[in-house]
Amino acid sequence: MDVVDWELMLRLVAAGVLGAVIGIERQWRARMAGLRTNLLVAVGSALFVLLSAYGFVGDPGTADPTRVAAQIVSGIGFLGAGVILREGFNIRGLNTAATLWCAAAVGSLAGAGMYILAVAGTLLIVGANTAMRPLGRLLDRRRAMRRTRYRFEVTCSEDEQAHVRKLIVSALTRPELRLRSLHSHESDIRGKVEVHAIVDSLRRDENLFESATSRLSLEPTITSVNWTVEEDEDDEDES
Structure with missing residues (x-):
């Protein structure tokens, strides 16, 4: 299936916008991986998906779009590990690392042209980092009573x-x-x-x-x- 250049550009822009939406929340809370990091992760994931899907059309027998996408899932773990810090018995950055991983997934969805799932995933990610915070604090207070x-x-x-x-x-x-x-x-x-x-x-x-x-x-x-x-x-x- 031929995809015109503007469609590919639209996918790339969508990945950037959704990655920025995720990053704005992280930047607002002064986390290590903020606006630019999440935007770059989403755009990079979209680029790799586009490359794997449309960059090897001359050799259809060996092209496998799922191969690069699978490598994104594992490769983003190295970037996420860089934001995890251990302070004594406490560990910081796990939520930020998970957000980066999810930003890569959103970028991959946008790169594949699955806009609805990409937008839904973005809303869920931002909602988990914002709306779920009061519930987390409530559970922490309950924990303090134990x-x-x-x-x-x-x-x-x-x-x-x-x-x-x-x-x-x-x-x-x-x-x-x-x-x-x-x-x-x-x-x-x-x-x-x-x-x-x-x-x-x-x-x-x-x-x-x-x-x-x-x-x-x-x-x-x-x-x-x-x-x-x-x-x-x-x-x-x-x-």
């Missing part, structure tokens, strides 16, 4: 058990933490004791336990310090 239970384990010399127990209580004494139990038992290592503390946290913040771990690890009598998350449960006994 408590997380941690197990804090310290291995120390038997003679210093009482001192280490005091250090654990001091390290875990915070307004947002609630010490449920503290008990000791003999370790498999001769002359060592394991002290276990069960702690409830009104908010899940591993940085609190990393700070306590750093403080206790400086003690020469302590062999090892570690903590694990046991479970999340509703904080029903809070008044």
